[in-house]
Amino acid sequence: MNFTPITMNTTGENKTVKYYVRSWRKEEKTIGFVPTMGALHEGHLDLVRKARETCDKVVVSIFVNPLQFNNPTDLEKYPRNLESDVEMLVKENVDLIYAPLPMEFYPTPPNVSLDFGKVSSVLEGEMRPGHFSGVGIVVARLFHIVEPHKAFFGAKDLQQVAVIRNLINDLGFDIELVRCPTKRETSGLALSSRNKRLSESGKKTAAEIFAGLQLAMAGLEEFGFEEAKKLARQHLEKYPEIKTEYLEWVNPENMEILSSTSQQKNPAICIAAWVEGIRLIDNLLSEN
Numbered sequence: 001m002n003f004t005p006i007t008m009n010t011t012g013e014n015k016t017v018k019y020y021v022r023s024w025r026k027e028e029k030t031i032g033f034v035p036t037m038g039a040l041h042e043g044h045l046d047l048v049r050k051a052r053e054t055c056d057k058v059v060v061s062i063f064v065n066p067l068q069f070n071n072p073t074d075l076e077k078y079p080r081n082l083e084s085d086v087e088m089l090v091k092e093n094v095d096l097i098y099a100p101l102p103m104e105f106y107p108t109p110p111n112v113s114l115d116f117g118k119v120s121s122v123l124e125g126e127m128r129p130g131h132f133s134g135v136g137i138v139v140a141r142l143f144h145i146v147e148p149h150k151a152f153f154g155a156k157d158l159q160q161v162a163v164i165r166n167l168i169n170d171l172g173f174d175i176e177l178v179r180c181p182t183k184r185e186t187s188g189l190a191l192s193s194r195n196k197r198l199s200e201s202g203k204k205t206a207a208e209i210f211a212g213l214q215l216a217m218a219g220l221e222e223f224g225f226e227e228a229k230k231l232a233r234q235h236l237e238k239y240p241e242i243k244t245e246y247l248e249w250v251n252p253e254n255m256e257i258l259s260s261t262s263q264q265k266n267p268a269i270c271i272a273a274w275v276e277g278i279r280l281i282d283n284l285l286s287e288n
């Protein structure tokens with residue numbers, strides 16, 4: 001039987017993680033890393049499987065990072081289920097689970113803040129001030145502790161991928177960023193830990209968000225950015241339970257917002273919308 005070392009809510013765990021990863025590095029093993037906030041689902045597990053396929057050792061972190069929540073209620077209500085998360089990860093044969101205590105991870109509250117410029121000034125960055133600074137700080141700290149060769153992130157959080165790409169390039173981390181496609185329910189609803197808070201009918205309605213994105217993508221060639229976006233809006237307006245916060249075409253590399261005059265070969269359409277008081281995000285890339 002395999003043994004998965006777990007450092008979970010104990011003191012000194014950063015050192016334990018470093019001990020393992022350094023010994024693996026000495027043996028010239030490649031280390032794949034999947035950072036998560038737990039409440040795991042098939043989307044997370046897909047990243048873990050991609051890491052498993054391409055790396056000798058797989059490390060998964062589970063940490064609900066207070067710094068990236070601009071809304072205290074959202075942080076408080078964020079689903080947490082460490083026991084079942086660990087069970088799922090053990091089944092996936094991961095080599096190390098790192099679930100740090102907040103006090104251990106941030107012995108003193110960080111004073112630094114990170115500004116990713118234009119990449120983080122729109123969409124999520126605009127709607128959730130401080131969010132990407134918090135993401136950048138937690139991911140940089142995790143990278144220092146885990147020292148991975150490759151880090152796996154989901155395209156579900158497309159802007160986050162662009163931010164992490166900047167973090168890696170600008171701060172000189174020697175890490176390969178791997179973007180993995182969004183996993184969905186058969187209805188099209190993007191898997192998300194937040195879906196756990198939706199009712200069955202809420203989930204059904206929320207699947208229309210993806211249907212809207214698909215309509216926009218299907219109409220892009222014929223109608224162009226603005227008119228194709230209208231197709232999605234018209235669809236979403238049929239569902240008053242869906243409250244759209246933003247809907248934009250972007251260049252997925254730098255998150256530049258695209259308008260009717262923009263030239264962009266491989267755009268993505270990004271959305272944030274509320275259903276039953278839950279904020280959901282999704283996107284669709286023209287290439288996958």
Ligand code: AMP
Nearest residue numbers: 036037038043153154156157182183191
């Ligand atoms: P989170 O636990 O929400 O911070 O997500 C951890 C990682 O899993 C991030 O890189 C997310 O983009 C990724 N992820 C979340 N949902 C999905 C999904 N439905 N498909 C693929 N990756 C996902």
